[in-house]
Structures are given as C-alpha cells and as structure tokens.
Amino acid sequence: MNILQVNSSARQNGHSTKLAHELAQALVAAQPGAQLKVRDLTTQPHPALDEATLGALFTPVDQRTPEQAARVALDDALIAEVQAADVVVLGVPMYNFGVSSQLKNWIDAIARAKVTFQYTANGPEGLLKNKKVIAVLTRGGLYRDQPHDTQVPYLRNVLGFLGMTDVQFVYAEGIAMGPEAEAAALASAREQIAELTA
Template sequence: MNILQINSSARSTGSESTRIADAIVAKLTATNAGATVTRRDLATDPHPVLDEATLQALFTPADQRTAAQASRVALDDALIAQVQAADVIVIGAPMYNFGITVQLKAWFDAIARAGVTFKYTATGPVGLLENKKVYVALARGGMHRNGPTDTQEPHLKVFLKFLGLTDVQFVYAEGMGLGPDAVAKAQADADEQINAILV
C-alpha cells in the first residue's frame, strides 16, 4: 500500500487537521504491513499558485517550452506522479473562512490536468484517478457539518469526483474555536470516527 498524506494547514505545528491525518496514517500503517508513506506539508513546502505564467507554460507544447516553463511544469508533474502512485490519499483540510485553504487549492490546481488526471468526453468529463481510497480530515473552529455554512465538504466531493476519486471518507473535528472543553470533545469525536472507519 502506497499512502500519500497531504497536510494543507497554514500551521506547520499544532494543526488539528494534521493531527487527524497523522492518526489515520498511523492506523493504516499499523494494519498494512509494508505500507509506504509519502508526506507533503504545504505549510513548510508550499506549491506555487496558478498564475498567468504557469498557464502559459502548461498550454505551450512540451518541446517548445522555455527552460523556466519546463521547470514550472515539472513541479506540477511531480505532484501528479505522487497522486498516481498512491493507493490511499489522506488529506488534512482545515476550514478557513468557510472553505479550503489556499495551500490546498494550489495543490488541487496542480494535480488537475486535462488528459492526465481527467479527460473530456462527448458525455462530459471523466476522472482518471480511479481505484484509490481517500480520507479527508476536516477541522473547523465552529459547527458547520450538514449546515448551510459547510461549503468545504461539497467542494471537496465535487473536485475529488471530477478526478475519479469517488471512494472518499470524511473525519470531522468541529468546535475547535469554542474553548478547551469543545476542543477535547472534538478531538475525542474525531478519534472515535477513525476507530469506526479503520477497524
């Protein structure tokens, strides 16, 4: 089993989404002998955002790219290769201002490439990252699950399905900004969820 862990908190330490993601990975490695883990912390090793220069590089034929363009595309290629090689993807996804972090958005922009991770067909787009399990660790300061302020989970479901990632399990830690008792409860709830889905 090849496990890819993506930590997308802006915090390199003290992140609840990272704690949950670590716990999921620990449980997976404990029950799958020989599992390998590749970790990418987008706080300490951020990926560049999608800008005009990057778009120009991506839409320039490979044999016509400048050295700078080729170097930029290679950064995205490396992330795509990690995703393609993974059997399991674990994403730590805190909620910032009702959505995903800019760090995670930059990673998503890098791995979504037509003809590589999805393709357009006469009947619509088809995801090419199939037969992979995804776990998403959601940490929120307030209480948003199943409510109108939870734009994060629907966005993640749509994007992951777009790439062919349909086997997705969410783990929630909510109320992290509501005081010590709420934090303790949120962490205990998250741990219970992990134990329930990873027997």
C-alpha cells in the same frame, strides 16, 4: 498499499495535520508493508496557478523554456504522487468557510486535462480512479450537514471530477468553542479514525 498524506494547514502543527498524521499512521499499522508519502504544503508550499504557469502548461513540451519546464515539473511531481497512491489522506482545516489556499493550489496542480481528467463525448471523465480519499476536517465552529459547509460539497465535486469518488470525512468540530469543546472535538475525530482503520 501506497498512502499519500497531504497536509494543508497554514500552521505546521495544526490540528488537521496532527489528526491526518494519526490517521495515516493507523493505516500503515493496519497494512503491513504499506508505504507512506507525506506532502507537507505548510513547509513546502506549492506555487499558485498564475498566467506564467498557464502559459507553461499550454506550451508544447518540446517548446518550453527551462523556466517553464521547471514550473511544470513541480505540478508533475504532485500528480505522480496521487497517481501512485491507493489512499489519499487530506488534512483540511476550514478557513473562512473554505479550504486553505495551500490545498487549493494542490488541487489546481493535480487537475490537468488529458492527465487526471479528460473530456469525452459523454462528458468529463476522471482518470484518478480506484483510490480512497479520507479528508480530516477541522473547524472552529459546527458546520457538519449545514448549508454553510462549503468544504464537503467542494471536495466531493472536485475529487469526483478527477475520478476519486470514494471519499470519506473525519470531523473535528467546535475546536474554537472553548477547551472542553476542543477536547471533545479531537476525541470524536480520534474515535472516527479508529473506526475507519479497525
């Protein structure tokens, strides 16, 4: 089993990173021989999608400048990691009701037409199939199953579009609501992790 852990917090030791690490380690312990690859977008931020990047992606491979080839290679590396993974563990903090810019940049990098999805006569088809995704969601307030939870619908939609339809969520909510609430949120998340990895 190949496990890919993606940390997307703006803080190196954020709660989402710590819990994602605990989850990934529990998966490794439960599967002898499992291999873990950690992609830390905090210490190794991925560049945002911009006009130069789009220009590079839409330039035929044999016509790219060395700079364009180098930029595309950065995205290629992320795509290869996801393609090789059986399980993807995402550390997902909530920032202003959404995902972090670090995670959005990663998603923009791995979403590539004719590589991770394609358009067919029957509509779009995701090409990153047969993978399990577990997203560890950390939130300052309480958003689970509420209309203002934009993260879960967004992640289900974009990951499903890429073919990753087996998506589960671990919730740590109320972290900013005082020390007791924070402790309870982390304990609850750890219970959910234990259930998922039993």
